[in-house]
Amino acid sequence: MRRWLAAVTALAVLSGCGSSSEPEAAPPAGPAATEGAPAREPAGDDPPLDVCQLLRAEEVTEIIGANDGGRGGDGGCTWENPETYHSVTVTIGRTGTAPGGQLPAESNFGETEPGPDGIRFAQGNVVEFAVDDRFCDIQVVTSVTTEIDRPTAVRLVGLIRDRV
Template identity: 55%
Template sequence: MGGRIMTEPPAGRSPEHRPEPRSSRRRAALPMVTLALGLLLAGCSGSSSDPDAPPAEPTPAGSSSAAAAPADAKEAPVDACALLTDAEVTAVLGRHEGGRPGEGSCVWENPESYHSVTVEIGEPGTAATGRLPTPDPAFGEPEPGPDGIRFVRGNGAEFVVDDRYCHLVVVTSVTDDRDRPTLIRLVGAVRDRL
């Protein structure tokens, strides 16, 4: 066999029979694997036989489905722009063009001075213990403030309302701590209204 090239097919095989390359066999198996995965996922989806029924909500461990809250009991998103009045923001910024809402946030800005106020309200459970989460050392060392407020880099204040992590930023002075009394006052207003 050393240098000999085989010209005859092995015994029992016709000359037309050639083994399929592996890539062809894999391509042929791909639709079957895809179909099997699709059926598996469909079986695991937990959907009901009623196509108009709402999707099932997972039940927390240790509770029965009868005791679980209905799916439509989820809290509506917070309108962060409604947490500060126009007068409160104007007292800080002067002229502004109203709040620009975001997902759980609102930003007011003076277009001439670029001074701004930003309110961010976390989802329920973002401060599940009613306490601020451990600060990220990458953002510098925070300083404790009054009433559970934590002052952070960038003229910000972190605070908790119920089980929500909240963040408020007032930028009118970037060289010192002059905005802190304003932060404390606006945090109080947000807490009263949330």
């Protein structure tokens, strides 16, 4: 948890390096960011889902380099490179959180814009998507000042959808 908080703090500091006089911290993804968010409330008797098993070690290493192997809990998993603070975070919502495979009207991460295949892009390199009737998100961070991680996140969404 300390590493995750350090990564979020580092990202917040780095996001202030832009030209704006009012730096905006990127909202973190994963379990801590979604506490109390209605879209993540348990909807039923879901069997436990090991989110850390949804991506293979080599798939994550290809994106962020050497990492901690993934740390999970509460429907999420975060892989972090402790030297670069690059990370991948995946959160899989409970059944019933995206009825009919549709994302809720409101995002947990502020304003969004549409992406391919029912995906929507949110602030902080977050990509929201549905898997069956589960509301999910992924955050890929190798850059906090650009949208360069979007194609990678979209590719990982496809892998995750095939594996849930």
